[in-house]
Amino acid sequence: MNQYSGWLLDIYSHTERGVVLWLLCDDGQRRRFRQDFPVTFYAAGPSERLRGLWKFLERQPLRMELSRDERRDLFSGSTIVLAATIESPCALPPLFQMLTRYFPDLIFYNADLHVALRYAAIYKTFPLARCHVLADEQDAIHQIKVLDSKWDIDHEQPPLRVLTIEPDADPFHNKPGKIHLRSQKNNMTLDLEKETPLLGLLGYLLKQDDPDLIITTYGDTWLLPLLLNLSEKRDHPLPFNRDPDGQVSYRKERSYFAYNQVIYRGQQVHLTGRLHLDIRNTVMYGDYGVDGVLEMARVTSLPIQTVARVSPGTGISAMQIVTALENEILVPLRKEQVERTKTASELFHDDMGGTVYDPIIGLHEDVAEVDFFSMYPSIMVRFNISPETVGTEKKTFETAAGLTSVVKREELGLIPQTLAPLLEKRFDLKSRVLSMSKFDCRYKNYKAQAAAHKWLLVTCFGYLGYKNARFGRIEAHEAVTAYGREVLLRAKEAAEDLGFRVLHLYVDGMWVQKPGSRAAQDFQPLLDEIKARTSLPIALDGIYKWVAFLSSRWNKKIAVPNRYFGVFQNGEIKTRGIETRRHDTPAFIRETQMQILEALAKASDAKELKDRLPEIRRLIREKQTALHSGHIPLEKFIVHQTVSRKLEDFKSPSPVSTALEQLESAGKSLRPGQSVRLVYTLGMPRARAWDVGTSLDPRRVNIPRYRRLLSRAVDTVLDPLTGGGRSWLTQVEQLVLDL
DNA sequence: TACAGTCGGGG
DNA sequence: GTGTACGACTGTA
16 A cells, blocks of 8 residues: 555546546656546436336446435435446446436436536545545555645645647637747747647657646637647647546537526537646636636536636536535436416515615715625525525515524525535635735735635525526525615615715615715724624725716616716726726727726815816817827727627627628638627628728728717716716816717 | 617626 | 526617
8 A cells, every 4th residue: 555645636537437536746746546436326206117217227237236215305305216326437427318318207316416526525625635545556546535625725735837838829810820838847839830840849848847737728729629630630649638548528619598698618628637728718717817716626626627617607506516415415407396486476576686776876975885795695694595494485575574584594504504614715815815915925816716706606696596506496596685685774774873875775785975984984883783783794895085876878867776986095996887897898988988087086076076177178189189080099999799699690780790791701600609809880881890801991990980989988977077067067068069 | 669789797 | 517687778770
């Protein structure tokens, strides 16, 4: 027997039996271990059908153990099941596919789980966990112990060897000629045309550097398929896989509907024994980078390559599965219970969602914004809301109104059990970030971790109400929003009792004002009072020098809950719902609006705002002149839009469909969920795709249309100044009219 | 005027 | 490996 300690890189099914584990050992070796790891799935249903299944399984050419068992289903309680344990985890997916065909009437459990999650539930592993392993001479694991916890904030960083590969152009718009490679030891540029040296040097680099993590740009969708094809064509093997028996696994590209929009996910290339991340195919890479991906992997237990490419919904779902496995709760494929039909009034009351209040339109000074900390997840944990704990005998919104609940309290539900440590870790991270210098070397890492958690927490709420979620139940979802409304109303009452004016309420935030209150300590009594009345954590998001809530465009008297902007005392600008926040705003317009906001931000109070007008007037004149004299770089006119449907599904010639058509005829087709770049043009067609290959004649740009967009963006941010009927009103009006 | 299409939010 | 809300807003027919 040999002993090893190191970091766990990856776990996957062995092609014959058990699992493969890769350890980055403390002696610097990367070792591959194997371990027997039988997996069990269950089936429930009428007993004669279960007998049929039993006979069917006995005939399968697989090593399998069958038994009758009694297990706990989260929704229906104790259930008689057939338990089947098979020796090879890799044999389960094809077997299960067959079973759903022949036994569609049976309910299956634990049948479609990632092997890494099963392993995690038993051995408490997670990607990059510190492990101690006892293995025999054939590197078969006899004992494994995890030495740290996924909830540790300051964990030892594994000495990962990283290789980055980047082409010199975006392959979907221009043909790259070279690729740049960078590792700790090497730095080289390879010519894609010269195939022999390309393959030779790449092979050499992979062997010499032996990277753990290969970070590419377009590696999934272009580079790795290209290189692997080439290597096959030239019969020159490239050691992308570290596992000698391992296969490169491809996942197909797809478009799907999620988060209320079509999402496109490119083809994926997964490696064995090494980790491949394509930063262009990594979810929210821009938000949290590699640190965030690694943190997602730690808390969800999903393999690094997988977690990088899935939505946070899959992440939170993985966490729930691990909790369920640890508690010996059956994991369903999808929700089986049928939703009870509701009357119209019930629908109205239950589905009101988050609290939205009409803000008081206009400009306000010395306003504090207080936000509940991860309100919905905090509610789930605090009030033990979970599919199995929410009672159905009473309508939940009535229950919540008094915060005396019919929610079962005696034992912590599956969802709160999953969320509590995550909430706590995020809370600790946020507190540390607040009290540390931006230049602290851990600052960036902490921010990335907190950002990763944020998405898991946000999605968890949505998953409660999603009918296909494994552990979703609409009543639990409604209970959360009911509590949310109650909590916010209590916060509002607390504010009013303490003499604050409540300007706005929005889901988990509140904007309050009191003459003379402009320092953090002025708001502390309010925070304490809200904490006392709601028992939920709340914090001061900031104090605005001034903030403006905007009216609806079609009716000046109607407020919209999420169109506002303001400047905090520290000079930070916050905007919501206005042009700068929108992805379809061209850079030229976004920059101009931001510059105006920056000019306005120099004002220390509302009165000083008008002093900024000469500067803003100059700025707008400059922009107008630039616009009309052709001094704006063409790319600043580009509008980015998401492709929502296939070309043939468009009913009218929208800019997007026009651009899609042009791209199609240029041989470049885009799929729903991908983003299209276009410029508005004069005459017909009204838009032109940016990436058709030929350059755009600057005279074709629809300058009047961009001028209208500019005018509107300027109008938005000057609106609060025009609304007050002050003496300088005419000046501003003139300015806007000039446009 | 009706309808078709797109966006935000949460940080 | 999964959230088909909802309302504001814009542009086209």
